[in-house]
Amino acid sequence: MSDDVLVTIDDLKVHFPIKRGIVLDRTVGYVYAVDGVSLTINRGETYGLVGESGCGKTTLGRALLRLVEPTDGRADFDGTDLSTLKGEELRTMRRRMQMVFQDPLSSLDPRQSVESLLVEGMRAHGLDKGKEQTHQRLKELLAAVGLPESALRRYPHEFSGGQRQRIGIARALAVEPDLIVADEPVSALDVSVQAQVVNLLEELQDELGLTYLVIAHDLAVVRHISDRIGVMYLGSMVEEADSDELYRQPLHPYTRALLSAIPVPDPVVEDSREQILLSGDLPSPADPPTGCRFHTRCPWRQETLCDTDRPQLREIGEGHRVACHYAEDILEGRLSPHEVEPELVQPDAVTS
């Protein structure tokens, strides 16, 4: 069993200090970006992480790669506790965990040609052995992501959005990673191009046995590409399940609302389905609600527990974990949704 596990994240927390002050910075509070998340990712699978802006999904991905420092908790990669790695050890480890970014243009250095972009990672990890071999490898990489060889001497601004994202993927592949964290890999692309990149990611996974952590706000994309999905809300994981199971039987009220909010390009479905409209906005992660983070907007909120006790993820059914005190009651229909008075949320400069 443990042989299959590539990544284990255990109670990971990332709290960003909010600093104010003119001469000396004082910490006046924290943004609880990620507040105690645990998950495991198996070798060769695609784990999808969904949630709306401010839920901490991007921070979680970056904390896993140690691109932001976790405040607490641990993340193991292939049996190594990443939090103990320092300096050169960490740098060497980065070869095995790569990242694909949302905005393909801003994530490529505008001054580097494609060749230089691709070679850089190889050079950093001593993978460029000899001119001939490197060139051969570059050709393979470009072919693998569906770009012509002539791309090598061009610059990122000369490509279209979809092609840039291919370059970003090739850069990640150049160092032969085991894990790729893809943060909103298609959301900046035109609709007609998104499918190209989604398919490319799937093909590369099949060919190279990659493991993906796909982070996105678009549940439809995540469901398409992922084996398992974790749903995040305000820094915590509220539900985790197999991707079909999650769609078939969402247990957490937030997941239900999220699923019902996504428009389906089919008028027949649109006309007949029942929407669960959430009232109000996402509370500030600098001042999260007590108890269940979601209780301020939850249509199934109950008098007890919800606003006082923070629910932990617990397993209901095979591999289906949910953090809701009343998940069973909701599932069995013993509780019905009710109106929620929206609470106003003031956005503050720190979090928005």
Next chain:
Amino acid sequence: MTSSRAAKIDRLASVAARGPELEPGPEGSGSRNATDAGVSLAASAWRRLRRNPVFLVGAVVIGLFVLLALLAPLIAPHDPALRLLDDQVSRARNEIPPPQDGHPLGGDQFGRDLFSRMLLGSQQTLLVAVLATVIGLGGGLVLGTLAGAFGGWVDSLVMRIVDVLLSIPSLLLAVSIGALFADQTQFTVILAVAIVQIPIFARLLRGTMLSVRQSDHVLAAKALGVKRGAIVFRHILPNSLGPVIVQSTLVLAIAVLDAAALSFLGLGAADDAIPEWGQMLGNAQDYFDNQPHLAFLPAVCIIVVALGFTLVGESMREALDPRQRR
């Protein structure tokens, strides 16, 4: 480990053998120019620059002055230090030698050939401007890179020093620095003008570096496992230089004016055998009523050179402005 990696490369090669999914390079084949070599950002900025009439005017002006400065020793008909027309100078009547054969602009208040002094003055003025800018730029680069690359207390320390320097009005600062030196030479002027520019460059560079440091492609390099030094010198610094380059052309103009101002105030080279426009302007003030051309000629030259640098700087800012990039 190695074997599995080799296997992986093989598999990648098998993907490769399948060939590209798409028709290769839609952009290369279609709308854009069909050459294979890409166009770097610098190259496309240069392309835009070349077409900008503002840049062309500025460049021609600067080019002419540089040419004059280089050729001055050859063209100048006389030694600028020699009081050739001393006999035509009359202090009492405020008279100076008028234009005459061999002296197209006449002489100055000491009977020296004004035309030759104007020509050779361009040398000093340009030299001061360029050297002051280079020194200011160098100092600013070092301080700015320190602050921008390390952050933390290094940043705080450097920036507080910079703040102190910036809080003093620049000309006052330059005058104070100039006055610190016992004997004033052209070099003190250069140094005074340069030191004033250091904090400006440092602050600009540090600000740009901090924002570039936040950008995705720097994060990408970090995620890729690129070494810290390489990230700073290959990614952060080169991408932060645009505004600094623009600023330095503008500083050339400021340096011309500052140097002139210092010379005017008498903080320039004590020896006025080597002509300099600002100093000529300063010395001409006693004759302003009767002989305005003594002040007018160097003043116009200073303004035109400064304007030339400003035009070039402004057009470069336009060419390098990221908002204008597609």
Next chain:
Amino acid sequence: MALLEVRDLSITFHRKGEEPSVAVDNISFNVEPGQTVGLVGESGCGKSVTSLAIMGLLPSRGAKVGGSVTFEGEELLGLSQRELDERRGRDLGMVFQDPLSSLNPVVPIGLQISEVLERHRKLGRKEAKAEAAELLNRVGIPDPKRRLDEYPHQLSGGMRQRALIAIALACRPRLLIADEPTTALDVTIQAQILSLLSELVSGTDTALIMITHDLGVVAGLCDEVNVMYGGRIVERAQRHALFAEPRHPYTHGLLASIPRLDAPRGEKLVPIRGSVVDNIAWSRGCAFAPRCPSQLEECWSDPPELVDDRGGMLRCHNPVEVAPMAAEGAR
């Protein structure tokens, strides 16, 4: 008579030192009172520029607008700035994609709404304030009286968009144009805004033009849908017909390339190849031809016309065949 008639609208941008670029190329459509019309397409297809032209918001320098746009029979193109201001407040309302930059950051929300009311509906200060609170209430902003004195930055993204809708609705316009009103918002907030919009227009004779890249949004909201590609309308149909039997290969390709939430897992997406940079000029042929899976030789040489097709309109030489019976009638 239609509420809004757009006839042969063309928009060309002239930039210094560049070839003039045609953003919108001879498009025509009608909007009936109470109808919701969708303009769908990807970035650069001309959908937003169309809405700006209808509103008279294009810069007079640099943009050349041809054709005609009539509102209740009255020509809108070529109206003076003053007449346009009058129109915009009273008959036409617009909701933009980015609510923060569309609201004045230094003026309280309430004042921004009551300003419009005082100017166009000639209400007194007191009445205007009460009406503004009523409007905020109508668009679902809680505690509206207190919100009146707040500034845009004090509201969340969803609330700002609601405030913007309140401003657009202030003078009970008969046509509301929403340009990607939910693109900047999260899905749960998007659902709120969409249901608000459909609530506001359904059962009234206010018409809505919905501009979006998201076919899902269109599916739930619009009566009639115009699919745009490269500055032209390539397909027009009632929404049920469009989604059930897309005729244009572009529409068909878009639908096949979107991952659907309710699709069985493991189904592969069928992407459209290439990207918009591959387009050829409409004057030469079909702009979509280089990306089209069912292209014919004539697609590269002969620009297709927009013709009637089974109750809608279609611009294609080789439309996607659907049910064999229906297809036979169409060819």
